Amino acid sequence: MTGPRALSTEGSPRGRKRGSHSLEAVLSAAVALLDEAGAPALTFRALAARLGTGVGTIYWYVSNKEELLDRATDHAIGGVLALVEAQPESDDPIADLRAMAITLFDAIVDRPWLSAYFMRNTDVQGNSLRLYEKLGQQTLRLDLTPRQRFHAVSAVTGVVVGTAADLGVEAPQEVLDGHVDRDAYLGRFVEQWRSLDGAEFPFVQQIADEFAGHDDRDQFLAALELTLSGLRLQAGTR
Amino acid sequence: MTGPRALSTEGSPRGRKRGSHSLEAVLSAAVALLDEAGAPALTFRALAARLGTGVGTIYWYVSNKEELLDRATDHAIGGVLALVEAQPESDDPIADLRAMAITLFDAIVDRPWLSAYFMRNTDVQGNSLRLYEKLGQQTLRLDLTPRQRFHAVSAVTGVVVGTAADLGVEAPQEVLDGHVDRDAYLGRFVEQWRSLDGAEFPFVQQIADEFAGHDDRDQFLAALELTLSGLRLQAGTR
DNA sequence: TTCCACTATCGAACGTCGTTCGTTACGGCG
DNA sequence: CGCCGTAACGAACGACGTTCGATAGTGGAA
Structure with missing residues (x-):
């Protein structure tokens, strides 16, 4: 066998000797790494270190990095889907559509790495499809x-x-780290543009x-x- | 010195002993590599081989890969800008806006790698800014x-x-190489969805x-x- | 002419990355 | 007991971005 293929069938967590690994744990750790320091921080070595295992182990749950990214993305989208499904339905479909879009936008702003992988995820059965369905x-x-x-x-x-991709990428590392004030960063552009x-x-x-005084959210x-x-x-008009 | 900083001052192409390198040549070769096989194909070693030079030479014109990508992107956007500027102005601003957007879209479809780097390019003086101005x-x-x-x-x-990013990424390598028919590829999804x-x-x-029968361009x-x-x-209504 | 600073080129070497692979170990079943 | 599927492990490989010291050719100053 080459590993567990089914995502949802995370059955029977019987006792394990050390660190309950499982796909779920791998994905959560991957998302945590992505959240903390973005896409470049997610390496197999860093992930193995965080899980307290060897690199080879991760390949048991995931066949390569692309799949790791896809699954991690879907894992994160799951949270968005839960929020969207919890939203009450009004009598105005367009208002509901707006609310869903805003929920998705906020999630991507929270996790800028999502924008780069959200669309790359062509996994047919997954939370992305369910979210697509909800919008539809x-x-x-x-x-x-x-x-x-x-x-x-x-x-x-x-x-x-x-x-979201535009705005998320707009902020370079120095701003994310808090070393440079956001307004000061934007100020540079304003000055040059003027x-x-x-x-x-x-x-x-x-x-x-x-x-100069713009708000990303308003822009969206x-x-x-x-x-x-x-x-x-x-x-x-139909 | 750490290298030439000014982009536009490509002055006086005096005779050189071997291969007229210059930034222009580096950028053209980089774009060619990106066009031929996408982002992963653009490596310093491949670029050096194509230019008939050593890897170190490229670092004379460009300080790192990020800058290489930024400049290559701007180089490509230059072509889009030329097309946009050649467009005649009608009496309907919105129609002109539409035409410009379509020109940009077509360029990104032609060069899928552009979508990933188009927005990352925060270079303040460049073709992106000029294009932004044209739209504005x-x-x-x-x-x-x-x-x-x-x-x-x-x-x-x-x-x-x-x-464009959605559609460009939608097509995996096997379709780009022509090994798999596009309709057959889409058919897989249709079948699963049904x-x-x-x-x-x-x-x-x-x-x-x-x-099943959708056209990317129509969708856009x-x-x-x-x-x-x-x-x-x-x-x-104002 | 000699000298020197600047421009430009080169590729070996370093550290990190994704990935492969041979090996080990445990548990249930015949 | 032997066997097999499951799970884990980390050394090793090749490719990558990047650094660095060495090496010329050129043009002006001395």
């Missing part, structure tokens, strides 16, 4: 064609991931001030709102 | 507040990059057929249209 179910309540529903969901996830030629860069100059909410109002318009 | 200039022609303009541009780029429990996954089931255009119609609504 809201479009079922709208007067749309199946194709429009399909496009609507991909548009919403596109906005969430696109914006000093540009006004004839050649009229937009960037006008925007510099907005950028505005982008989401454009998509959702477009969707509402579409649902009303 | 269209919003200057709309009746919006500066903040709304700022949000509009970030929404559009978010949709483009988010969707076999799901209809009570638990009503949306995914309904969407499976759409997914639909998402973009939602954002743009939301923007048009916003510009009209």
Whole structure:
């Protein structure tokens, strides 16, 4: 055998001699490493050290790093899914869609490494699919064609991931570590942008001030709102 | 000295003994490697071999891999910028915005590696900034507040990059190599999706057929249209 | 001419990474 | 007891990014 293939069948935790390893423990430790210091911190050696095992052991539960990342991502998405499923359903599908998108966005902001792997995860049975389903179910309540529903969901996830990736990556290591103040970091850009030629860069100059005091969340909410109002318009005119 | 710092001052190509290296040549070769086999193919050793030099030489033009990727990305964006600047301006700013977004999308589809590095590129003076400016200039022609303009541009780029990244990553190596037919690859998902429990996954089931015959470009255009119609609504109601 | 600083090039060497593989050990079953 | 499936382990391998000392060619100053 090459290892356990089924994810959900984590059956019968019978007694083990040392450190209850199991896939669950591996994934939790992987997510913890990712949370603490981002993607580069997740190495097989670091993971083995944290689990108190050897590197070879991890390969028993996971066949390579790609699968490790996929499973860790799905593990994290599971938390998002739980939040989304706990959300009460209102009488406005678009409002519910908004709430779900915001929940997903917040999760990615919390875990910037998610943005890079969220879409790479093509695992067909998993929490990502369930989340996709949850979003789609809201479009079922709208007067749309199946194709429009399909496009609507991909548009919403596109906005969430696109914006979150943009913002998450925007902050370099020095800011994440707290060594450099975020406002000071943004200030550098504002200063450079303001000093540009006004004839050649009229937009960037006008925007510099907005950028100085901008809030990532507002930026995302505005982008989401454009998509959702477009969707509402579409649902009303059929 | 630690190397040439200025990007644009590629002055006086005087005669050199062997292989006219220069930053320009390094970047072109890097982009070529990325185009041919994606991000993992771009290594310092492969790049040196292609240029007929040693690995150390590349570090004379570029201080590390991150900078190499940033500059290579900016190099590629330069091509997009040229296309965007060549576009004639119509009397409808939103139509022009759409055309620019499509140009950018097509470029990313052509070069999937761009999606991963497009946003990471925080280089303040560069083609990315100029492209950002070009998009923003269209919003200057709309009746919006500066903040709304700022949000509009970030929404559009978010949709483009988010969707392009989704679609670009969707195709694994086997499809890129042509070993597996794209329709057959998509068919696997459709089959699995259709076999799901209809009570638990009503949306995914309904969407499976759409997914089978779907076109990436249409999917993007639909998402973009939602954002743009939301923007048009916003510009009209102020 | 000689000298020196600058520009540019080179590849061996270092440490880290993902991954492989031979080996060991335990527990239940015939 | 011997066997087999499960689980664990870490040395070793090749590839990677990066560093560094050595080595020229060039142009101006002395």
